[in-house]
Amino acid sequence: MSDIIKVSGLTKQFQNLTAVNNLSFTVQQGNVYGFLGQNGAGKSTTIRMLLTLITPTAGDIEIFGLKLKTHRNDILKQTGVVIEKPDVYKYLSAFENLKLFSRLSGVKLSSDQLMQQLEIVGLASRARDLVKTYSQGMKQRLGIAIALVHNPELIILDEPTNGLDPQGIADIRNLILHLSKEQKKTIVVSSHLLNEIEQIATNVLIIDKGRKIREGLASELFDPSSSLIELITTHNERSRNTLLNSNWKDFVVTAQHETIFLKMNKQSVPALNRYLVEQNIEVLSLQPRNSLEDYFLSVTTGNQHVEAFSN
């Protein structure tokens, strides 16, 4: 597989803030590349640099083997984009918006072809209605139709599920999977929702405060054998000591205040529960956590033992 995007040493400085710091990554053809980070991590700034909306302070970007700086238009001709909420001209209809943006993308489609595009995203029946009468989900679908109207090789979606209801989120997810599997498109999708990225990405890049934290295959990064498990008991101090003096000590990653975190296979949770009960420890809560914050905690602490235990 060839490299579609190659980023090296990408940095963006806004006065005193370093939004993106020496970021390097590669996206290969046909991948769904999940760009994961909390709000303010630098995802949108990075994506905007990929699209020439923001000029990097340092670093190089190559897309389709071409330097972005010198081949901007050639690259953008083959790129479809949805950036956060899909804002279009509200005083125009979906059909008029699609026609306008298709011409800007360098393609001239007939009315039938435009209607077919709207059919794909389920907007054909409302094609002639003004966009100001649309729901957020409908606008998002129109944004996707605009991104795909020129049949791009690379699709970049920045937080495409923002503001959508669960059905809308599922629709976008299915569309991404369809584009990837059926049409073999290369897709970069950013999100702060771990769960979303987990379900669609083949590869994942995790950034925080503009720096890369992890990069790799989604199947490895989201390995179920290393889930973060949260344990709360009636006597946490005693529980900590008990676990650290047992065979479970290698699974304990952190213990702060009233909570103990363990990194282990979800399948082992019943055994852990049994052990705690046998030790006369009353368990209030024992559950896997999968918020992004928890995941960050998991990947950033790794297998290190918490110093609090030794203090």
Added chain:
Amino acid sequence: MWKLFQIELYKIFLRPRTYIAFIAIAALVIIVQLGLKVDGKEYAAFVMADLSNTLQIDGKIINGYFVCYVILQLLLVHVPLLIALIAADMISGEANMGTLRILLTKPISRTEFILAKFFAASVYTILLLIWMAILALFVSIFIFGTDDMFILKNNYAVQIESADMLWRYAGAFVFAALAMTTVASLGFFLSQFADNSIGPIVATMSIIIVFTILSTMSIPIFGLIKPYLFTTHMVGWKEFFDVRLNAANETVRGTVQRPDKIIRSSLILLGHIVFFVGVSVYLFRRKDILS
């Protein structure tokens, strides 16, 4: 570039806001025409009060040419405010709607993008003036008929033959188009510094109001800066209605008294347009799009 320009025009003329200016001009022109139709004789008597003892004026003073001149004098001060509504919204409006970031991810250069927008704003300005010309000149001619035009300047009166009028209005409207395009370029320049339209629209209007006051106040200290204010040169269209006199003190058809003033003012306005658009292109090419 041509495609972009067409798209920009398409967007301008599909926006309801665009037609506010056309409706406002129509309303104002009709009001003035109606007023002069009803009370024209009294208005003429009032205007000519100082001359009534020394001059005998025959014919129709309130004719189509005169009415158009009155309308231009009244409206050309206010039209910039209507132009600012569109020109100052050209980039900031896109940023506010969130469409700027989508447009700039399309395979078009930023220079082409901004020039297409400016040319579209200029076309809007010119169409607004053509609309004004149709209503103020041709409708007035239709309602009031034609005759020689008699107007008062600061310390003298000018009479221009009816047959010598149309080319003067053509020149005046072309000059007004240049002046209004200068306003459009100012609004356009300010438009890129904000993510909503209100700021640039208000800023453009404020600059025009302040500069116009400075241009018209006869206070010596302001005289130093007047030549540098574009608003001073925006009234240059009036020079088309001042006729040169020959040695026998007779007016010469097809002439203007100070063509040098028209050329100088035109060049200064053109210079402003080039400056505002040039700086807009320079800054916009380097701008980070964060909206």
